[in-house]
Amino acid sequence: xxxxxxxxxxxxxxxxxxxxxxxxxxxxxxxxxxxxxxxxxxxxxxxxxxxxxxxxxxxxxxxxxxxxxxxxxxxx
Amino acid sequence: xxxxxxxxxxxxxxxxxxxxxxxxxxxxxxxxxxxxxxxxxxxxxxxxxxxxxxxxxxxxxxxxxxxxxxxxxxxxxxxxxxxxxxxxxxxxxxxxxxxxxxxxxxxxxxxxxxxxxxxxxxxxxxxxxxxxxxxxxxxxxxxxxxxxxxxxxxxxxxxxxxxxxxxxxxxxxxxxxxxxxxxxxxxxxxxxxxxxxxxxxxxxxxxxxxxxxxxxxxxxxxxxxxxxxxxxxxxxxxxxxxxxxxxxxxxxxxxxxxxxxxxxxxxxxxxxxxxxxxxxxxxxxxxxxxxxxxxxxxxxxxxxxxxxxxxxxxxxxxxxxxxxxxxxxxxxxxxxxxxxxxxxxxxxxxxxxxxxxxxx
Ligand code: SF4
Numbered sequence: 416x417x418x419x420x421x422x423x424x425x426x427x428x429x430x431x432x433x434x435x436x437x438x439x440x441x442x443x444x445x446x447x448x449x450x451x452x453x454x455x456x457x458x459x460x461x462x463x464x465x466x467x468x469x470x471x472x473x474x475x476x477x478x479x480x481x482x483x484x485x486x487x488x489x490x491x
Numbered sequence: 492x493x494x495x496x497x498x499x500x501x502x503x504x505x506x507x508x509x510x511x512x513x514x515x516x517x518x519x520x521x522x523x524x525x526x527x528x529x530x531x532x533x534x535x536x537x538x539x540x541x542x543x544x545x546x547x548x549x550x551x552x553x554x555x556x557x558x559x560x561x562x563x564x565x566x567x568x569x570x571x572x573x574x575x576x577x578x579x580x581x582x583x584x585x586x587x588x589x590x591x592x593x594x595x596x597x598x599x600x601x602x603x604x605x606x607x608x609x610x611x612x613x614x615x616x617x618x619x620x621x622x623x624x625x626x627x628x629x630x631x632x633x634x635x636x637x638x639x640x641x642x643x644x645x646x647x648x649x650x651x652x653x654x655x656x657x658x659x660x661x662x663x664x665x666x667x668x669x670x671x672x673x674x675x676x677x678x679x680x681x682x683x684x685x686x687x688x689x690x691x692x693x694x695x696x697x698x699x700x701x702x703x704x705x706x707x708x709x710x711x712x713x714x715x716x717x718x719x720x721x722x723x724x725x726x727x728x729x730x731x732x733x734x735x736x737x738x739x740x741x742x743x744x745x746x747x748x749x750x751x752x753x754x755x756x757x758x759x760x761x762x763x764x765x766x767x768x769x770x771x772x773x774x775x776x777x778x779x780x781x782x783x784x785x786x787x788x789x790x791x792x793x794x795x796x797x798x799x800x801x802x803x804x805x806x807x808x809x810x811x812x813x814x815x816x817x818x819x820x821x822x823x824x825x826x827x828x829x830x831x832x833x834x835x836x837x838x839x840x841x842x843x844x845x846x847x848x849x850x851x
Contacts, residue, residue, distance in 0.1 A: 423492075448744060449744070465682065466740075476734070477494070484503075
């Protein structure tokens, strides 16, 4: 139910956007709850985009974990 | 999205698992998640097998279909039998009511239709203006703003809403009050948190000394959360941390929160087999009463039969027992012939375990 899937915004017409779920799966979703721009990724739940995904933050999270685990490696 | 692949990196997962083993204390530690999708990630990717024996992750009441009390299914059934077309999520159809499920109401001639979201229900109602429609609005904070948005936009006259939304933080508080259920930390649900942000969880570390980590749904998201919780235990602190920064902001989704507060009041709500929890449900504000299916069609059921004899769904939902500890699991109760809501919904713990062949 709370499942939400990332999709790339292709077109925006008011509250409705065409998004790409990958592998050619295109759908129209409601974007009234977010400030999405073309080419950004949004999280789609039950026909609505509920948030814009911060790709930099995603990279940053992974980078940090890789670093932390490496630093702590010698004592593992 | 290439960044997301990193959250499934098996090499990194191995390293985190190793780190978790290093951090694990020598006593039994139990973390509780509150989301059907977290249970799916845990089970599908076999994450429990990566954890040391004394670090357990249990499933709380995070399946919105499972927690619906029978009384509210009964209301939907009554609507359908009265000739109102009930539109709802596919997962709800086979959930047992006191006497009938919506699927059984359909077999008796009721018009019950499956939709992908509230937007479809609005579209259907517009296309068939001579029919009465009711959207059975279930789901947690993730789904509530979608309903709110359609209500505020001014839905078609022949559509009403059977609002059965529930809120997650009160359910987490309930778990802390369960006597012999010992929890050492919460893995908070990422998509509920996308909407509500972090603030509603502050009470857990501050008043209950209970660590909370908001987490996403890729395998590494969950492993990171377990690692962060173990660190907190090791440091003897209780903090609120956000592992899912790529989506969850401190303030949540402000637009969505505003919609929720414009359209709904917070009221007490029933949870299947668990009784009524204070301030745990949403209802339409008085000014939107004309859209309330309960008012418009005079259906209101106060009490129902939540559990068929033998079903322990309520205990599975609060993480007190595992599905395999229910004597009916995979005997009298299977995904093909479910006896309880937890075996019906794709987010129900019993069903997830059954579908993945988990035996204990
Ligand atoms: S296995 Fe079936 S009967 Fe047992 S608790 Fe789960 S849903 Fe209920």
